[in-house]
Amino acid sequence: MQRLEEADITLIERRDGLIREYRFGGRLFMVEVIPRYGRPYYLLDTTGDGMLDTRRPGLGPDFVPPQWILFTW
Known part of the structure; x- marks a missing residue:
């Protein structure tokens, strides 16, 4: 199971925030x-389709990042 602390994080600073x-693994799963x-x-x-389809006002302490099956044999 992957934890949020293990994610690669990119910071983008803008004038408005x-x-x-x-x-x-290079795959975007969440934007704050x-x-x-x-x-x-x-x-x-x-x-897991690459579209940011859910908006949430916050993350609870039990939040687990989405996980998808990439390959199966």
């Missing part, structure tokens, strides 16, 4: 948006 991109004004929120790829 900060964006953190979280990746496992921290606007200069307003509340932070998260965009998640919950289906």
